[in-house]
Amino acid sequence: MKKNRLLAKWLNNDLSADELAEFKASPDFEKYQKIKNYTEHLEVGDFNENAMLANILNQKKETPKVIPMYKKWMFRAAAILVLALGITFAMKVFVPETQTADFGKKTTFLLPDNSEVVLNSGSELNYRRWNWDNNRNLELNGEAYFRVAKGRKFEVHTNLGKVTVLGTQFNVKARKNRFDIVCYEGRVKVNYADSQILLTHGQGVSFENGKQIKMEITSLKPEWTDNQIAFYKENIRTLLDEVERQYNITIELNSKDTISLFTGKLPANNLDVALQIISTTYHLEAKKVSKNKIILDEK
Structure with a gap:
């Protein structure tokens, strides 16, 4: 309650020096400041002043309804809070999410459809939550092991090529000029330059400097996970x-x-x-x- 009161007084430029210092120290101040700066620059379109005046004079005179000042503060504070929640929601839904694994570490996480991803050291993965079930696309820089939940087409894009699957387990590594793909379950389609290769369970392929290298797979999952x-x-x-x-x-x-x-x-x-x-x-x-x-x- 005190936080809302301070917000309302701040919006009306009615805070004392001590109250202003306290409000600026709150963790949400920077967010409120950005929203305030944005709303202060909003403009309305042009309107016909004469037509508006005539419309007002022709209306039946009524006793004006007075809204207490503190209620105006609360209305404005509520509007800003709603806008802040909307911006936060939009950021979570539309802005790409990034998962990273620093050098010397590995990162395991779930995608929106419960597909599991394990990132190897020095790797990064980007994806969008918005419309995920119909658009399961990711951008990988480095190496990752995927256990993909069944669903629509699942694509992993790298700077060296693309891997497309429909529910499977596979490993993708894109480092410098080397591109390695191993299928541990199901099927994967690999696009590299002008080549397209279909891999099934226990098969892998590598490309380096434009040349294809056949791989021999002896493990049931990527060795780096062990x-x-x-x-x-x-x-x-x-x-x-x-x-x-x-x-x-x-x-x-x-x-x-x-x-x-x-x-x-x-x-x-x-x-x-x-x-x-x-x-x-x-x-x-x-x-x-x-x-x-x-x-x-x-x-």
């Missing part, structure tokens, strides 16, 4: 980029061999073991120069 990083014919720089995301570290590579391809798995929860595997495979020596920086030198 704290393992799986690679299939990927160079050391791509491998180290993923290690940096998983452990939220920086790795400096001093090696002439950046072409040899790696196929295998690294732990995502034991940095020492991961560095040992990389060092042994590429004949490197790992040095920790700080808590978050590693240098890999040739032996």
